[in-house]
Amino acid sequence: MKILGVSSEHDSGAALIVDGRIVAGSNEERYNRRKLTTCFPQESIRAALDDSGVKPADIEMVALASYIHIPEYVWDMDRYPGMQNVILSFLHATRLERFFFGSRLGVDIVRAVHCALFLMPRILQTKRKLAAIGICAPIRVVDHHIAHLASAYYTSGWDRALAVTVDASGDGLCSRAAVCDQNQMRLINRVPFYHSPGLYYSYINKILGFKPGREGKVTGLAARGDPARTIEFFRSRIRYEASRFRFHNYGRYRQPQIDFLTEKLRGMSREDVSAGVQKILEETVVDYIRDIFARLNLKQEKVCLAGGVFANVRLNQ
Secondary structure (H helix, E strand, O other): OOOEEEEEEOOOOEEEEEEEEEEEEEEEEHHHHOOOOOOOOOOHHHHHHHHOOOOOOHHHHEEEOOOOOOOEEEEEEOOOOOHHHHHHHHHHHOOOOOHHHHHHHHHHHHHHHHHHHHHHHHHHHHHHHHHHHHOOOOOOEEEHHHHHHHHOOOOOOOOEEEEEEEEHHHEEEEEEEEEEEEEEEEEEEEEHHHOOOHHHHHHHHHOOOOOOOOHHHHHHHHHOHHHOOOHHHHHHHHHEEEEEEEEEEEOOOOHHHHHHHHHHHHOHHHHHHHHHHHHHHHHHHHHHHHHHHEEEEEEEOOOEEEEEHHOOOOHHO
């Protein structure tokens, strides 16, 4: 079975799997020289075919990464397409954002609307672009966090493990967890993206004046700050709650939350603000994984981690 994996969100790229083995893979930024590019990965696909010797007509299935997607730059909070801007403005004004982005029912509604308005046209567009290369295989859409879980577990070399994802957002969620055994993943939890601790990290990244996607600068600054000066404030905004089996955001979403944080953190040093958001990230995520272990009575289970939040090296330590 020859399967081509395609992603055209941030870090767009392609990978080729033949009979369950990864034989080629690369990101589009290596070819167009635009860091974290979001375009269709045409050159990555060509490279995968060239490196493997597989012909376009031999591809039997295309796995397309699903994404509730802001086309130009997923982290850029100032630039939305017209329809999304209108919808977000309405939800901010009516304060319905917490329901639609922070509850399971609300997220299911958002995912359904996204599928009808955005995903189906994207699939058709992808079909046309693949056909131009000579690939006419059927497309199967893969949930963002399922893809994250698979990337961690199926490349780990472990038969049994706990797999956990955490990121800012993807397909309406910021986290999924699964117990993995004998090449099967059993999903045990999901968390709506409104409650993501990763979003707070992105907010602080923006407030401190760094470019979207450069959250590593915040991680570096955190090492030079004192978390004690800001941690209680961050704890009042977001923390892990075992009774809900998820993180809980007591604040708001996107620009209203950025405005609030900007005002409340005024006068604090960039180092201390960074140290505080780093500390709350560590607390919430470690508490979450510790609670999963307790709920499932896991002992010495191996853990596979995926998602943008786990690019944070201090958290992984």
